[in-house]
Amino acid sequence: SRDGFLPSSTDWMQSYRFPPVFTLRHGADLNALEFRLFPWGVVSRPVPFEDASPAVNAEVALYRDVWRRGSHIYEIAARGRTDDRGNYRLYNISPGTYFLSAGWSRPASVPGAIEQARRDQQGKVVPDQAYAVTFYPSVQKLLDAAPIRLGYGDEATAIDVVLNQTPTVRILGHVTSALTGQWITNPGITLRRVGADDALSVGAAVALSLDHRGGFEPSGVAPGAYDLVAEA
Numbered sequence: 135s136r137d138g139f140l141p142s143s144t145d146w147m148q149s150y151r152f153p154p155v156f157t158l159r160h161g162a163d164l165n166a167l168e169f170r171l172f173p174w175g176v177v178s179r180p181v182p183f184e185d186a187s188p189a190v191n192a193e194v195a196l197y198r199d200v201w202r203r204g205s206h207i208y209e210i211a212a213r214g215r216t217d218d219r220g221n222y223r224l225y226n227i228s229p230g231t232y233f234l235s236a237g238w239s240r241p242a243s244v245p246g247a248i249e250q251a252r253r254d255q256q257g258k259v260v261p262d263q264a265y266a267v268t269f270y271p272s273v274q275k276l277l278d279a280a281p282i283r284l285g286y287g288d289e290a291t292a293i294d295v296v297l298n299q300t301p302t303v304r305i306l307g308h309v310t311s312a313l314t315g316q317w318i319t320n321p322g323i324t325l326r327r328v329g330a331d332d333a334l335s336v337g338a339a340v341a342l343s344l345d346h347r348g349g350f351e352p353s354g355v356a357p358g359a360y361d362l363v364a365e366a
Contacts, residue, residue: 135171136171138173138174139172139173139174139302140171140172140173140174140226140228140286141171142170142171142172143168143170143352144169144170145167145168145169146167146168146169146170146182147166147167147168148166149158151256151352152167157351159186165169167344170211172286172287173286173287174225174226174227174228174287175225175227175228175229175284175285175286175288175289175290176223176224176225176288176290177212177223177224177227177232177234177282177284177287177289177290177291177293178194178218178221178222178223178229178289178290179221179222179290179291179292179293179294179295180216180219180221180222181194181216181221181222181236181237181238181295181296181297182220182296182297182301183199183218183238183296183297183298184296184297184298186247186317187350188218188219188220188221188235189220189238189265189297189352190216190217190218190219190220191215191216191218191238192215192216192222192236192237192297193213193214193215193233193236193237193238194211194213194214194215194216194222194224194234194235194236195210195212195234195236195281196210196211196212196213196224196232196233196234197209197211197232197233197234197235197276198211198231198232198233199231199233201232208233208276210270211227211228211230211232212224212225212226212227214361215266225341226268227284228284228285229284229285229286229288230283231281231282231283231284232281232282232283232284233269233276233279233282234270234279234282234293234295235263235267235268235272235279235295235341236267236268236295236297237266237267237268237297238265239265242263245262246346252306261301261302262301262302262304263300263301263302264300264302264355264356265297265298265299265301266300266356267327267356268280268295268296268297268298269295270282270293272293272294272295272296272297272298274300274356274358275358276327300356300357301356302355302356302357303350303355303356303357304351304355305325305350305355305362306349307350307365308321308349308350309364309366311366317349318366319320319344320344320366321344321350321364321365321366322364322365322366323350323352323362323363323364324362324364324365325352325355325360325361325362325363326337326360326361326363327358327359327360327361328358328359328360328361
């Protein structure tokens, strides 16, 4: 292994591909083994908001579709966050086809704080809006996303994803114990967008608030189909 290259467990002896597992007997002399390292792929690009300002601390993820136990799912191959200029750089990527997503959620409010309602120029309260998870090229459905194909040493720098605000919906509920019927005060809540084939696709970038009675409310949820999972 070496920085800038994909690690390899395959070696060669001239034109013969050596097996990864072999037996070295007593007194044997094995030499002339050669490792061939290939450079990794890179994806880098700024992520802006719709007004061209940089999306600072936005989460960027690179997905690939795989088959696991007979199910078609999407797993994260690389992830990172943008810097103070809205730039990201994902590296150590193997050749293949990927889908890129970017999402930004505002920090959670201070407990007990009340946020001022947004109003238009006439003073009317406008619906809540948030930046939903967006796929390249600036679409909100994985079905509409464009694939990114990388080879050895490729660096994709023209992958533009612009984050736009969208009206949001609210989800309110409680988590209770099936044994006692009591509210669970500190549950783990996960919200994931469901793909076109009903496979769990990607996590939703939302802020989650909990109260002392086990009530939960994810904020910044864009309209769509989701799978809600509670753990305790």
